[in-house]
Amino acid sequence: MTTQISAKSNAPGIFRSTVISNRKLNPNCFLMRLMLEETKTASLPAASAGQFVMLRLSNSVFPFLPRPFGIMQVHKSKPFGACIYDILYQIAGTGTRFMSTLKPGYVMQAFGPLGNGFTINTGVNTHVIIAGGIGIAGVFMLVRELSKKQDANNTIHLFYGAKTARDAVLLKELKKFKINTLLSTDDGSAGQKGFVTDIYRNFSAKIKGKRTVQVYACGPDVMLNEVMNVAKNYSHLCQISLDRRMACGIGVCRGCVCKTKSPDKSPEFMYSTVCKDGPVFDMNSLTNTKNEV
Numbered sequence: 329m330t331t332q333i334s335a336k337s338n339a340p341g342i343f344r345s346t347v348i349s350n351r352k353l354n355p356n357c358f359l360m361r362l363m364l365e366e367t368k369t370a371s372l373p374a375a376s377a378g379q380f381v382m383l384r385l386s387n388s389v390f391p392f393l394p395r396p397f398g399i400m401q402v403h404k405s406k407p408f409g410a411c412i413y414d415i416l417y418q419i420a421g422t423g424t425r426f427m428s429t430l431k432p433g434y435v436m437q438a439f440g441p442l443g444n445g446f447t448i449n450t451g452v453n454t455h456v457i458i459a460g461g462i463g464i465a466g467v468f469m470l471v472r473e474l475s476k477k478q479d480a481n482n483t484i485h486l487f488y489g490a491k492t493a494r495d496a497v498l499l500k501e502l503k504k505f506k507i508n509t510l511l512s513t514d515d516g517s518a519g520q521k522g523f524v525t526d527i528y529r530n531f532s533a534k535i536k537g538k539r540t541v542q543v544y545a546c547g548p549d550v551m552l553n554e555v556m557n558v559a560k561n562y563s564h565l566c567q568i569s570l571d572r573r574m575a576c577g578i579g580v581c582r583g584c585v586c587k588t589k590s591p592d593k594s595p596e597f598m599y600s601t602v603c604k605d606g607p608v609f610d611m612n613s614l615t616n617t618k619n620e621v
């Protein structure tokens with residue numbers, strides 16, 4: 329049995345969002361706090377874990393297209409009022425480099441909440457959240473929601489992989505959720521040396537046949553592919569959040585498609601939009617995570 333995290337209406341809207349702070353966590357990663365101005369249709373406070381916003385960074389032609397960012401957390405939630413929300417981002421190119429220069433008071437346009445987020449599975453007793461790199465932003469809200477459900481029967485685990493100790497962010501904040509959190513770094517400068525999928529594989533071997541497991545993963549495609557391999561191997565349920573370049577965010581331009589299995593297997597596959605049908609997909613609905621078109 330599965331249940332949605334939020335039953336509140338969260339149809340997307342367009343909002344003025346003012347930068348409150350833009351904190352550098354390491355040379356490539358920033359935590360941006362934004363205030364969404366009061367509006368009669370504000371639905372962002374009802375955003376569920378794994379949903380995202382499209383940020384139109386400026387009114388000029390540069391950068392032309394809005395950029396998608398996971399809603400990391402929403403601080404103040406009133407049905408039709410102002411709210412404060414956080415975006416965790418890393419510098420990837422022109423848009424995010426521009427973002428890193430923004431100062432408090434700068435106003436942007438946000439469109440969201442968009443997409444289908446994670447669905448908490450209440451039919452299992454073990455929840456495993458796997459984040460790779462900036463993928464921690466996409467699961468942060470889920471970690472918060474799931475940590476509230478932890479009890480003697482339900483165990484919650486976060487496996488977080490980063491390149492180096494410097495790249496592992498928000499560790500203090502994650503500690504507050506009091507769930508089993510295991511960190512890996514590629515160079516061993518913090519946590520276990522190796523890939524986060526090694527932690528997941530070892531954990532799966534240990535609990536084999538003893539627990540029912542739902543995995544929720546967000547990170548680079550190479551990590552997601554390995555997560556799905558392990559999940560299939562151990563018969564775990566698995567939801568993954570895909571990351572694709574986006575233009576419209578609402579399923580119109582079809583610039584973000586991924587191959588999914590067609591329900592009746594004829595044709596063999598179909599194209600689903602990551603922005604509207606995803607970004608979170610059940611592993612069993614995907615053919616693979618590659619951006620093949």
Ligand SMILES: Cc1cc2nc3c(=O)[nH]c(=O)nc-3n(C[C@H](O)[C@H](O)[C@H](O)COP(=O)(O)OP(=O)(O)OC[C@H]3O[C@@H](n4cnc5c(N)ncnc54)[C@H](O)[C@@H]3O)c2cc1C
Pocket residue numbers: 380391395396397398399415416417418419420421422423424425462465466570571572573574607
């Ligand atoms: C649903 C969703 C949620 C996301 N959430 C976050 C988040 O919380 N934090 C975060 O830092 N990033 C997130 N991203 C990725 C983020 O949108 C891109 O890094 C950003 O749009 C890059 O913009 P840019 O102008 O800086 O880069 P560009 O100058 O446009 O591109 C620079 C490089 O990044 C690559 N790139 C651009 N966009 C993407 C993308 N979407 N996926 C993979 N590679 C890309 C380009 O191919 C190019 O190599 C998310 C993406 C999606 C689809």
Ligand code: FES
Pocket residue numbers: 573574575576577578579580581582583584585601602603604
């Ligand atoms: S971004 Fe346009 S269809 Fe997904």
